[in-house]
Amino acid sequence: MQRPTIADIARRAGVSKGAVSFALNGRPGVSEATRARILRVAEEINWRPHSAARALGGARADAVGLVIARPARTLGVEPFFARLLSGLQAEFSSQSIALHLMIVEDTQAEIEVYRSWVSERRVDGLVLIDLKVRDPRIAAVEELKIPAVVVGGPGRHGRVSSVWADDRAAMLSAVEYLAVLGHTRIAHVSGLPEFQHTQRRSRALRDAATRLTLPRARSLHTDFSDAQGAAATRKLLAGADRPTAIIYDSDLMAVAGLGVALEMGVTVPHELSIISFDDSVLAQLTHPSLTALSRDTYRFGVQAAQTMMAVLANPAKTKNHKTETPRLITRESTSPTRN
Amino acid sequence: MQRPTIADIARRAGVSKGAVSFALNGRPGVSEATRARILRVAEEINWRPHSAARALGGARADAVGLVIARPARTLGVEPFFARLLSGLQAEFSSQSIALHLMIVEDTQAEIEVYRSWVSERRVDGLVLIDLKVRDPRIAAVEELKIPAVVVGGPGRHGRVSSVWADDRAAMLSAVEYLAVLGHTRIAHVSGLPEFQHTQRRSRALRDAATRLTLPRARSLHTDFSDAQGAAATRKLLAGADRPTAIIYDSDLMAVAGLGVALEMGVTVPHELSIISFDDSVLAQLTHPSLTALSRDTYRFGVQAAQTMMAVLANPAKTKNHKTETPRLITRESTSPTRN
């Protein structure tokens, strides 16, 4: 037999399509006895809703969209994404919400995808990541009037909700820790300057440097790749004013940097302290293991998903959820300066 | 104005809905002049198809489903998934096909998700990963009559297409390489025994051992975690009959194993050679860097997506695409035995 429809249920239960619809959706309009009978029949013939038919009437798609605008090849390398995705998906799964995923070239293409998904009613909401300075996506999702959650923040995202960690406080704690250990020449190997989080971190470093009178603090931008992380490290260590501590914006770059240091005969942590701004097995498995600003990225994803679901439940309310600030986990890659 | 529909186009162009449908889908039934006019109007009012409405008529969903049945937390750790996903998605994106993703607890739940996605017409096809011995999903997708591609293989997957790499040949090449270096006590730290690829690799090791008369070859099963990889290594190195070479089924476990060796004072590669069955930055960034069986997992994903699209285009034809065999990249973690 063909896929059963509510018409089949209606026929077998001896009621109308409307009654079946009411019964299946738990809304008033049918007696309990009839509802039970209808549900039994539905179960019997193994009926399942046809999401397309529902969507046509304006119902939910039970899916949330995520578009990533980064070169696809680099995604597999960064542990951050995969963990965030796991957390997001795990939480969404509990409500049987699927993740609609797409990778595109740039922000413009990303907005195009948003438009088509929204107009095709494929998703109920959107998760925005990698927010840039003056990101056009904010205006786009507001115009599309679709529930959205920005992962990363804080910032002025209009009426768009967000989930964020206090990068600034985290960076300050790292710098203070290094200062206490006696470091004055601190460098920061950061990500792409157009990202908001990169800017926040660099600014936090500058501010801390001013307050603690560390004149030699500076940020070097990279594209987050291990290659550029290594290159930046090489440049720093070969320079005249060699830093005694480097903070990396990702553990991948930190590990690459560690490799460069070893290769150049700079011992870690005695001659150079290293802190990674992101923690994963990567940071724990190296020798020496890396002191890192650790946060539970999986949990971060879970919280982003929860915020998304809250927004879906009540689109009018903007939620700004601050998650735990990354905590410094001291391992073997940091030590006091020698003098 | 509300979302424009083909009725709006029809009105403005002075034709019927049907004519608009024909024109927009490039099928015969309208003159070229009318078609052009309709397309212009559609462009003008910025019309976009409503996927739900299309799906209702039995059209394509322009999405492919992927369900992963592994603990969500572990996914972020394994580079393999993220890279496979990137490759898949990158290729699908070129045809504007989205990936519908969901993480579930077990194979049974996975089949449930398949059923609902198929009956709801959410996806046009399914990608199956982590195939187990006598995997019930094969029968499920055949019963659902939905195009599917098994990633990993080869094996008897009925009429389901597959994309696979020759794990067996790869394992043989690794063992032969070690044998040439003089190793006779070779261990294999593998994954979960219920996975087909785990079995294939273990069997290949046994066969090679028999052929090359290496009596002490053996496989230890783990759950792919770094913790169990480390534990297995500890057990091997502490045992009486310590192996001189270990092959790990993933680079994560290999790195963990390397850590254990260093910790136990076993020098690599002089006292112990290490080969990872999976290559990523992880393997390249350690010291010593790891000799690994390398394949382009991103490309593997791309090929899986291409196979999927071929199957979508012609569901009747089963395709079994063998991809390049992982090649051994020798790095610093392997050397001849000392005697």
Place this chain on the structure above:
DNA sequence: TCCGTTCACTAGACCGGTTTATCATTGCCG
């Protein structure tokens, strides 16, 4: 007893496309 209200349910429109049956023109051929 009569009217108003509530309850349970039905019929049918509707969502936005696709597809089929039908029809009017036009062109071609014998």
Place this chain on the structure above:
DNA sequence: CGGCAATGATAAACCGGTCTAGTGAACGGA
């Protein structure tokens, strides 16, 4: 010039749900 096929277009059914207006019966209060 008549008959037939091909072409271009239309109207309406259809997909599988949701939702609104409406109906009939039971019930309660004055």
